[in-house]
Every structure is written in C-alpha cells, then in structure tokens.
Amino acid sequence: MSIIDVSHVSKSYGGVKANTDVSIKVEKGGITGLIGPNGSGKTTLFNSIVGYHPIDSGSIKYEGKEISKMQVPEIARLGLLRTFQQTRIYGEMNCVENMLISLPHRKMSLLETLKKNTAEDRERAEHLLEFVGLFEKRHLRSGSLSFGQQKLLEFAMALMNEPTVLLLDEPTAGINPTLINGLIDRLKRANSEFGITLFIIEHNMRVIMNMADQIYCLAHGELLASGNAADIQNDQRVIDAYLGAH
Amino acid sequence: MNIQKIGFYGILLAITIAAPFLFPNYTTQLATLWLFIIVSMTWDMTGGQMGYNSLGNIFFYGTGMYVAAVIAIGLVYDVGEYTGASGGGRYDFTNEQYIIGFVLGSLGAGLFCAFSAFILGYVLFGLRGPYFAIGTLGTAIAAGELVSNWDWVGGGQGITLPVYGGDFDQTKLFIYFAFAITGVVLFIFLNWLYKTRFGAAMNAIRDDEEKAEAMGIHTMRYKLVAWAMSAFFIGVVGGISAFQLISFEPLESAYQTINLGIFMVVCVLLGGKGTLWGPIIGAIAFQVFKEVTWNYFLGWQWVALGALIVVTVVYFQDGLMGWLKHTKPEWFGLTVDEKESETRATSKAEAAAR
Structure with a gap:
C-alpha cells in the first residue's frame, strides 16, 4: 500500500521547469530512494510534498488524503517529517535540549505543553542520542558540532518526533566515509525497529542501492526510470543521465 | 529549591516590602521602577524568548489605561457624561467604589489586552523580523491617534480619574504594592513558564521558526498565546498606571511610543535578551541611569539616553x-x-x- 502518492505533479519557477509530470509512489513501511543528477528536481519534489510551495498541477496524497494545498506545519502534524540538505538545528541549545524540543507537539494539547519534560522524555532523548552516536556530546552546544554530527543530531531529532514517514534529503552528505556504514545501519534500523517509512534523496549510489526497495530517478525534472536497485543500475538512461549523454 | 535560593529570594522579597518604608520620599520612583521591570519582562517574552521584536507593546499599556479607566468610571457613572464634563462636574467616588474600580479595572484591562493580542497577533504574526517591529509600531501609533479623536473617552484631553479619599501617602503605598505584587506574580509565572515545553517551543521559534514548523510545532498557537500572556500583564500595569497618574491623555502618557515604548526595549537589551534576570537588571540599571541624568545633566538627558542606546545596540548586543x-x-x-x-x-x- 502506498502511503505517499504523487501523481502528475508539475512545478516551475518562472521559466524553469523544476518538475514536469512526476508520479511517484512511496510504499508504507518501506525504504524508497530518489536519485538524479544535480538540478534534476529532487529537492523541489520534496518541498512540494511537505508543503513548502504550492504545486502548479497534479495531486499529492498522504494516506489517501490530498495534502497539496496544505501548509508546512499542518503536513508535519500528520506525521510526515523532513530533514534538510543543509542541516537545521537549534544551534544555541545543547543536544539534549534540541531533542526535547523535538517531542511530538502534535500529540499534545496546549495544557500538556505547559508541563515540564518528564524523566522518561530525557531518557528517550539520551537513548536516541546514543543510537546515533552522539551520547558523549549531549551537553555540548549543538552549533559547535561538526556538520556531520549536526546531521546525525537532526536525524535523532526526527526520530524523537515519532514520524510515520521521514523524508531525508541527502543524509550521508558531509558525513565522514568511515561513519557512513554505521549510518546506513541506523537508517535501516529506524525503518525496521521503529517502523518508520523512509523516503531518501541520496547521491551516494552505494548507500542507496544498499538500502532502498524501490528507486526513482529524476533527470531534468522528469521521471526517468524506476525499479529496484538492479533495474536502476542496469538502466542505460540512468547511466547516460549521470554521465551527461543528454 | 535549595536553602541558598530560598534565602536569596527571601532577601529580595524583604527589600521589596521594606523599600517604600525605608525611602518614603521615593515611593513613586520605586513604583515606576517596578513598572519598568514588568514591561521589560513582558517585552522579553516575545522579543527575547521568541524572537519577535515588537515595538508596539506600548499599545497594550495605553489600552490597559483606557480600559481600566472606563471600567472604574462605568461602574458608577455614565462614561460619556463623565468625560464630557472633563472634571467640571461633580462626580464623587466612595473609597469602596475606588478600590473595586481599581481592582476590576486593572484585571479587566489585562483580559481585554490579552484578547486584543489574539486578534492583532493573528494579523501581525504573518510578518517577520523588522516588518513585525514596524507593523506593531504602526498599530500603537494608529491606536493613539484613534483614541485621541474619540470623544467618548475624552478625546485628546484624556481622562481624569477619581482620587482615593484617604491619605495621599497611603495611596502612593497602595499603588507601589499593586505594581510590586504584579511584578512578583509575573516573575514566578515566567520562572515556571520558561522551564516548560511551552517555553522550549518559544525558544525553538526564536532559533529557527521554519525548522519548528517543519517539526510540527504549532507555531501560530504558541506565538498568539505567548503574546496574549505578555499583553495581559502589560494591560494590568497599564491599568495601575492610570490610577497612579490620575490624569492621562492619549499621545504622551497612554500610547507613549517614543518613551516607555522604546525604554522597555532598551532595558531588555541592556540587561540581556532571552534571560529571566536580564530584563530586571536592565530595567534597574536603566532607571538609575535615567534618574541620574534627569537630575544632574538636565538639558542633556536625552543626549545621554541616546548615547546609551547607541552604545548598547552597537557594542553590547547581548547585554549584561x-x-x-x-x-x-x-x-x-x-x-x-x-x-x-x-x-x-x-x-x-x-x-x-x-
């Protein structure tokens, strides 16, 4: 069953067609990949799904519900969360505070927000920081962490939010190559242990081929190919797009 | 809470209570100091903790004054007739009527301002950064102009409130303690609020609102509720100020954008934005500076004040x-x-x- 159903979506910025007639399905409980050369419209598609800008035509459904007219916070409150290509964390706070702010506010009434964080909340925050390997750094100002560590923190914050679907924009970019295997493992565990559906933009082919059940490839804003890792790897059009045969 | 903390707060409370008796000649100045502390703390709720720098919080102060006055008068007389006579007619208030008017007026002012913050916020919180600052400033100035053309509340002449029938010094003490109690309640309230998830959400909005939205935080809800809470307290002290001043008019004393409206921002910047104690320390430092320059450098006081603002904004942005x-x-x-x-x-x- 598909949880996100993008059908015939087009989006242009002035004369630039960022997405043309793109249709994609993200299966519930699975890991779906989105690849494509730079400027092929991957992040635009992400932004369309989470409501950062209105789409020109087409429809986007989440759990069968049309979300293409909804605003960012409304969509986020449905449990559809995204991380950013350039990390976004609260730089002046320490890691634990960043985690505690990421508690799922959508599940709280206004009165519940007037409570202090419980010991369980803190425990969960520290547990997830340990999960991504930032436990030692938990009391440091998050702005002082390296880019890669900030990415891990952002990932942990997303998990803290208990999303149903997580859209990750280049999770391994800027991460030390020796840590990438660990990150792949954690992403897989987030999917299998926490049951979070993942939809991932990734440039690192080794990473995405290793993880995704289904991969979509965009080029020049259009859907070029889709299929499992083997299909994509052997697709001549994909190879041409990456090598610049267009 | 440990013993040191209890001792510290105990001493502060003792000073608060003893101050007007130790310095009876300065009761009014001390009351004004509390006013500054309160408006600075409320300004910091949105400006420091939430990153929304309002230049129009004075709107709630002025509106609080008017609402309190209208309630206090309206409980006993017809407001239009009372203001129409501009003090010419004979309108007596018993002490009981005065006190009931004072209490209901100030609380009513707070509630009315909280309500207006909801409505104004719904429109103004669409603006970010400097646009929000200018939008709120415009609102306050417009409100002052509107009220000064509204005859039912006395137009440009303003309103002269009844005075308490009792001893004059007693009234001063009464006003001082009204301010002080509001301030202490506000401090306890903020000390608690900033430690809750609500407080954390306010900080998240300040640090990266787009991220907060993307994480599903109800940003609009928090912004509205926070501003309404802040407006409630400003409204209450606006109401108390109305009774302190007795006679006030719209542009210079109620909607005084260039005086108190800016001073509260300077106090917070001086003491340190986004901290619990910053606004309090800033307000005390500012009030001392202001009184000293007004007394010893008369004629140059505005220059000195301007210099203080420039130095604070340029070199000392994080405050003390x-x-x-x-x-x-x-x-x-x-x-x-x-x-x-x-x-x-x-x-x-x-x-x-x-």
Whole structure:
C-alpha cells in the first residue's frame, strides 16, 4: 500500500521547469530512494510534498488524503517529517535540549505543553542520542558540532518526533566515509525497529542501492526510470543521465 | 529549591516590602521602577524568548489605561457624561467604589489586552523580523491617534480619574504594592513558564521558526498565546498606571511610543535578551541611569539616553547577562567545547583586529 502518492505533479519557477509530470509512489513501511543528477528536481519534489510551495498541477496524497494545498506545519502534524540538505538545528541549545524540543507537539494539547519534560522524555532523548552516536556530546552546544554530527543530531531529532514517514534529503552528505556504514545501519534500523517509512534523496549510489526497495530517478525534472536497485543500475538512461549523454 | 535560593529570594522579597518604608520620599520612583521591570519582562517574552521584536507593546499599556479607566468610571457613572464634563462636574467616588474600580479595572484591562493580542497577533504574526517591529509600531501609533479623536473617552484631553479619599501617602503605598505584587506574580509565572515545553517551543521559534514548523510545532498557537500572556500583564500595569497618574491623555502618557515604548526595549537589551534576570537588571540599571541624568545633566538627558542606546545596540548586543554567559558559562551550567571556545576567542580577536 502506498502511503505517499504523487501523481502528475508539475512545478516551475518562472521559466524553469523544476518538475514536469512526476508520479511517484512511496510504499508504507518501506525504504524508497530518489536519485538524479544535480538540478534534476529532487529537492523541489520534496518541498512540494511537505508543503513548502504550492504545486502548479497534479495531486499529492498522504494516506489517501490530498495534502497539496496544505501548509508546512499542518503536513508535519500528520506525521510526515523532513530533514534538510543543509542541516537545521537549534544551534544555541545543547543536544539534549534540541531533542526535547523535538517531542511530538502534535500529540499534545496546549495544557500538556505547559508541563515540564518528564524523566522518561530525557531518557528517550539520551537513548536516541546514543543510537546515533552522539551520547558523549549531549551537553555540548549543538552549533559547535561538526556538520556531520549536526546531521546525525537532526536525524535523532526526527526520530524523537515519532514520524510515520521521514523524508531525508541527502543524509550521508558531509558525513565522514568511515561513519557512513554505521549510518546506513541506523537508517535501516529506524525503518525496521521503529517502523518508520523512509523516503531518501541520496547521491551516494552505494548507500542507496544498499538500502532502498524501490528507486526513482529524476533527470531534468522528469521521471526517468524506476525499479529496484538492479533495474536502476542496469538502466542505460540512468547511466547516460549521470554521465551527461543528454 | 535549595536553602541558598530560598534565602536569596527571601532577601529580595524583604527589600521589596521594606523599600517604600525605608525611602518614603521615593515611593513613586520605586513604583515606576517596578513598572519598568514588568514591561521589560513582558517585552522579553516575545522579543527575547521568541524572537519577535515588537515595538508596539506600548499599545497594550495605553489600552490597559483606557480600559481600566472606563471600567472604574462605568461602574458608577455614565462614561460619556463623565468625560464630557472633563472634571467640571461633580462626580464623587466612595473609597469602596475606588478600590473595586481599581481592582476590576486593572484585571479587566489585562483580559481585554490579552484578547486584543489574539486578534492583532493573528494579523501581525504573518510578518517577520523588522516588518513585525514596524507593523506593531504602526498599530500603537494608529491606536493613539484613534483614541485621541474619540470623544467618548475624552478625546485628546484624556481622562481624569477619581482620587482615593484617604491619605495621599497611603495611596502612593497602595499603588507601589499593586505594581510590586504584579511584578512578583509575573516573575514566578515566567520562572515556571520558561522551564516548560511551552517555553522550549518559544525558544525553538526564536532559533529557527521554519525548522519548528517543519517539526510540527504549532507555531501560530504558541506565538498568539505567548503574546496574549505578555499583553495581559502589560494591560494590568497599564491599568495601575492610570490610577497612579490620575490624569492621562492619549499621545504622551497612554500610547507613549517614543518613551516607555522604546525604554522597555532598551532595558531588555541592556540587561540581556532571552534571560529571566536580564530584563530586571536592565530595567534597574536603566532607571538609575535615567534618574541620574534627569537630575544632574538636565538639558542633556536625552543626549545621554541616546548615547546609551547607541552604545548598547552597537557594542553590547547581548547585554549584561549575555556578557556574563560568555565570560562565565559555568555559572549557567553550560559546557563549552574546548576547541570551540578557542575558535571563538580567535574569531573575536580577528574581529577586533579588523
């Protein structure tokens, strides 16, 4: 069953067609990949799904519900969360505070927000920081962490939010190559242990081929190919797009 | 809470209670000091903790004055007739009527202002950064102009409130304690609020609102509720100020954008934005500076004040508390990465060299 159903979506910025007639399905409980050369419209598609800008035509459904007219916070409150290509964390706070702010506010009434964080909340925050390997750094100002560590923190914050679907924009970019295997493992565990559906933009082919059940490839804003890792790897059009045969 | 903390707060409370008796000649100044502390703390709720710098919070102060006055008068007489006579007619208030009017008027002013913050916020919170500042400033100025053309509340002449029948010094004490109690309640309230999830959400909005939205935080809800809470307290002290001033008019005393409206921002900047104690320390420092310059440098007081504002804004943006936080992070329980403090120091040195 598909949880996100993008059908015939087009989006242009002035004369630039960022997405043309793109249709994609993200299966519930699975890991779906989105690849494509730079400027092929991957992040635009992400932004369309989470409501950062209105789409020109087409429809986007989440759990069968049309979300293409909804605003960012409304969509986020449905449990559809995204991380950013350039990390976004609260730089002046320490890691634990960043985690505690990421508690799922959508599940709280206004009165519940007037409570202090419980010991369980803190425990969960520290547990997830340990999960991504930032436990030692938990009391440091998050702005002082390296880019890669900030990415891990952002990932942990997303998990803290208990999303149903997580859209990750280049999770391994800027991460030390020796840590990438660990990150792949954690992403897989987030999917299998926490049951979070993942939809991932990734440039690192080794990473995405290793993880995704289904991969979509965009080029020049259009859907070029889709299929499992083997299909994509052997697709001549994909190879041409990456090598610049267009 | 440990014993040291209880002792510290106990001493502060004792000073608060004893101050008007130790310095009876300064009761009014001390009451004004509390006013400054309260408006600074309320300004910091949105400006410091939530990153929405309002230049129009004076709107709630002025509106609070008018609402309190209208309630106090309206409970006993017809408001239009009372203001129409501009003090010419004979309108007596018994002490009981005065006190009921005072209490209901101030609380009513707070509630009315909280309600107006909801409505104004719905429109104004669509604006960000400097646009929000200018939008709120415009609202306050427009409100002042509108009220000064509204005859039912006395137009440009304003309103003259009844005076308490009792001893004059007693009235001053009464006003002082009204301010002080509001201030203490506000402090306890904020001390609690900033430790809750609500407070954390306010900080998230300040640090990265787009991220907060993307994480599903109800940003609009928090902004509205926070501003309404802040407006409630400003409305209440506006109401108390109305009774303190007795006679007030719209542009210079109620919607005084260029005086109190700016002073509250300066107090917060001076003491340190986004901290619990910053606005209080800033308000005290500012009030002392203001009284000293007004007394000893008369004629130059506005120049001195302008210089203070320029120095604070240009060289001292984090205020006293911010400066302490950077130099003594361990006092605040912060851990700084060794490497980071080094890079900070070098980048500071580089900035200074430039």
